[in-house]
Amino acid sequence: MSQPIQLYFWPTPNGWKISIALEEMELPYELKPVNIGKGEQFTPEFMRISPNNRMPAIVDPNGPGGAPISVFESGAILQYLGRKSGKFYPEDERARSDVEQWLYWQVGGLGPMAGQVSHFVNYAPKLVDDPALIEYGRARYVNELNRICGVLERRLGEAPFLAGEYSIADMASWPWARIVHKLGQNFEDFPKLKDWVDRIYERPAVQRALKAGDELRQKQALSKDQVRDMAKNLFGQTANSVNDAKSKQG
């Protein structure tokens, strides 16, 4: 009997990429919550699995050769799961190359840029007293995300899914794309993007993935004090601060 894959997870867009993939691929898994606001990403146990102190990460007890394997970085995890299941990551070289282009585009572009907008829209205003201090950074990332939404809109005018057929590239992009209206963008400007967001939302596996770990999610807007508390763990990290946090947790 194969043991479930352990998914080190917190309910954020990067975490949902992997719970969606596991549900779509029908791979048994168990959630291992990593409360990143409380600093659980710095424990030596977690950092052995994810040296970048970020979730998601997985441990597959039945990895290659039947031995356990751990994988960090959402793109690498999606490729691993796609190869393991033989689903949503085609073997044909042309089709695989299409998937990889859009997957890497997500992990190198959409994800980091949307993440920066989220910082400037959701957190920085509660951390900095003078709004003028954040305006340049906010506008830079909101504009870049707007450009990226334009790329998605053009692509989804040519094909129903990013790589033609539904794939791990859509699973990577969807959790960020579905919230761009909260990140300074207007869905009315991107109707094909909105239609693709809605079509994927309807998928039963996506619904199941959004429910998994839902109880971990903070439902109300965070107060200034809560943001300042989280900020101690999440923002302003340096090499030394990560080493210090790790040794305190160890």
Ligand SMILES: N[C@@H](CCC(=O)N[C@@H](CS)C(=O)NCC(=O)O)C(=O)O
């Ligand atoms: N490049 C990483 C990004 C993952 C990431 O940024 N995860 C965030 C949550 S969305 C995290 O774990 N943050 C913890 C921290 O900043 O210490 C991936 O694609 O897996």
